[in-house]
Amino acid sequence: VNLRSFEQAQLVGSPFIATNEKNMGGLPDRTDDPTEEIIDDLVSGRLPGVLILDPIKAGVVAAETAIKVHPIRKGKSGVPDEQGCIDMAYNCNGCGNCQRNCPNDLDLVEGVRLAKEGDFSVLSDLFDYCLGCARCEVDCMKEVSPLTLLMHAGRERIRNETFNVRVGRGPIQDTEIRNVGAPIVLGEIPGIVAIIGCASYGKEIQELYKMAEEFLIRNYIVVVSGCAAMDIGLVKDDEGKTLYDRYPGDFDRGGLVNVGSCVANPHITGAACKVANIFARRPLRGNFEEIADYILNRVGAVGVAWGAMSQKAASIAAGANGLGIPAVVGPHAAEYRRMFIGRSDDDDTWKVFNARDGTPDQLVGPAPEHLLTTAESIEQAICLVAKLAIRPADNSKGRMIKLSHWIDLERKYKGIDLPNDLEKYIRVEADIPINMKEEVHEYLKQKNWQPRDIVDPTLLKRLCRT
Ligand code: SF4
Numbered sequence: 001v002n003l004r005s006f007e008q009a010q011l012v013g014s015p016f017i018a019t020n021e022k023n024m025g026g027l028p029d030r031t032d033d034p035t036e037e038i039i040d041d042l043v044s045g046r047l048p049g050v051l052i053l054d055p056i057k058a059g060v061v062a063a064e065t066a067i068k069v070h071p072i073r074k075g076k077s078g079v080p081d082e083q084g085c086i087d088m089a090y091n092c093n094g095c096g097n098c099q100r101n102c103p104n105d106l107d108l109v110e111g112v113r114l115a116k117e118g119d120f121s122v123l124s125d126l127f128d129y130c131l132g133c134a135r136c137e138v139d140c141m142k143e144v145s146p147l148t149l150l151m152h153a154g155r156e157r158i159r160n161e162t163f164n165v166r167v168g169r170g171p172i173q174d175t176e177i178r179n180v181g182a183p184i185v186l187g188e189i190p191g192i193v194a195i196i197g198c199a200s201y202g203k204e205i206q207e208l209y210k211m212a213e214e215f216l217i218r219n220y221i222v223v224v225s226g227c228a229a230m231d232i233g234l235v236k237d238d239e240g241k242t243l244y245d246r247y248p249g250d251f252d253r254g255g256l257v258n259v260g261s262c263v264a265n266p267h268i269t270g271a272a273c274k275v276a277n278i279f280a281r282r283p284l285r286g287n288f289e290e291i292a293d294y295i296l297n298r299v300g301a302v303g304v305a306w307g308a309m310s311q312k313a314a315s316i317a318a319g320a321n322g323l324g325i326p327a328v329v330g331p332h333a334a335e336y337r338r339m340f341i342g343r344s345d346d347d348d349t350w351k352v353f354n355a356r357d358g359t360p361d362q363l364v365g366p367a368p369e370h371l372l373t374t375a376e377s378i379e380q381a382i383c384l385v386a387k388l389a390i391r392p393a394d395n396s397k398g399r400m401i402k403l404s405h406w407i408d409l410e411r412k413y414k415g416i417d418l419p420n421d422l423e424k425y426i427r428v429e430a431d432i433p434i435n436m437k438e439e440v441h442e443y444l445k446q447k448n449w450q451p452r453d454i455v456d457p458t459l460l461k462r463l464c465r466t
């Protein structure tokens with residue numbers, strides 16, 4: 001809950017409607033009053049805000065008030081004009097509290113110092129790297145808001161920020177799942193890459209774009225939501241096209257699917273559940289364990305939460321883990337102190353039943369190697385995503401496709417010949433990518449590699465057919 005929402009709304013002359021009893025802001029409870037009366041009070045300014053605990057009524061009041069108040073508050077801004085910003089900067093004593101609080105350690109002290117002289121160039125350079133978190137304001141004893149000064153410095157960019165984003169489409173249709181279920185489970189569509197989280201600033205927006213483009217080119221299905229969906233729309237290629245202009249919105253190979261806001265993320269995990277339900281007829285209701293077993297062993301879906309790591313993104317990633325979907329998170333995520341790292345050196349942790357005949361202790365790992373892990377750079381994240389999309393149930397054609405992308409990405413971004421644990425992912429001769437046969441054979445010989453059976457993997461004994 002942002003406890004400053006009401007204060008911020010007042011700064012820009014926006015009526016405020018509190019709808020949550022945990023954050024009522026001392027506002028009068030108008031839940032039982034007639035809708036028209038509430039709207040009149042808000043639009044006229046008689047009341048700066050109200051509490052409405054009936055969500056339907058709050059929605060009606062919000063929509064109608066917004067339309068009526070628009071011409072009145074048009075042009076109002078919470079950011080002072082140039083002289084107002086200079087005056088604010090003049091209060092700064094250079095103590096550095098703001099910079100110490102800033103998660104990106106932006107050079108605010110120098111930026112504010114120059115702003116006193118009307119020079120906003122440093123703050124303008126910092127604008128793209130600001131997360132908008134407002135931590136810099138909290139401990140300023142001189143009532144300076146470096147964030148406000150940054151907004152002033154970046155005002156032209158804010159004004160001119162236009163871009164295309166594909167409309168959030170909600171759930172993946174059952175018909176789409178029917179078309180792609182088999183190639184996903186067999187590994188012939190190399191994976192589903194779900195990019196979530198808040199990139200929030202320039203460098204990381206470029207990184208998300210790079211990741212999405214890399215996997216789209218390779219015919220993965222890329223699913224995006226929330227800020228990530230908007231952020232990748234900000235980047236254009238040399239022809240002025242965004243990824244949305246270049247790739248279709250179907251849930252199919254090479255498709256870029258925007259499911260909607262970040263609360264639409266369950267549509268992504270929902271798609272994986274639907275594969276288990278529609279393609280393998282696993283019942284959905286009360287059947288969490290079998291669904292997760294199916295996804296973990298067969299559906300090459302991987303989540304990526306990049307950028308400013310909110311608690312929400314961290315919990316979405318952990319929620320995906322519970323359904324058998326691994327997630328790669330950015331360096332900011334380390335602060336949440338939660339990882340699920342696999343022990344690829346311990347064969348005992350990678351044994352499953354072969355559902356065909358109930359044989360236990362079948363080594364299938366390490367795939368997926370981790371459930372929740374961090375990457376320090378986008379290059380490392382891209383390689384990890386390709387690796388984590390590998391699943392025990394891949395058929396040889398699918399495994400070959402996945403391995404060839406993984407190896408290719410490791411070569412491109414890490415400059416190595418072959419990953420140093422490649423032998424663990426090759427079960428039989430036919431898994432080896434055709435165009436790399438010779439060198440992989442040589443590598444396997446050095447590692448004393450032995451073929452092993454491709455099984456029908458499950459962690460649940462009751463799912464074995466005999
Ligand atoms: S915390 Fe306030 S007074 Fe201290 S350097 Fe930052 S803006 Fe200036």
Ligand code: SF4
Nearest residue numbers: 102130131133134136
């Ligand atoms: S709002 Fe921007 S400048 Fe202020 S602390 Fe957050 S990231 Fe740093």
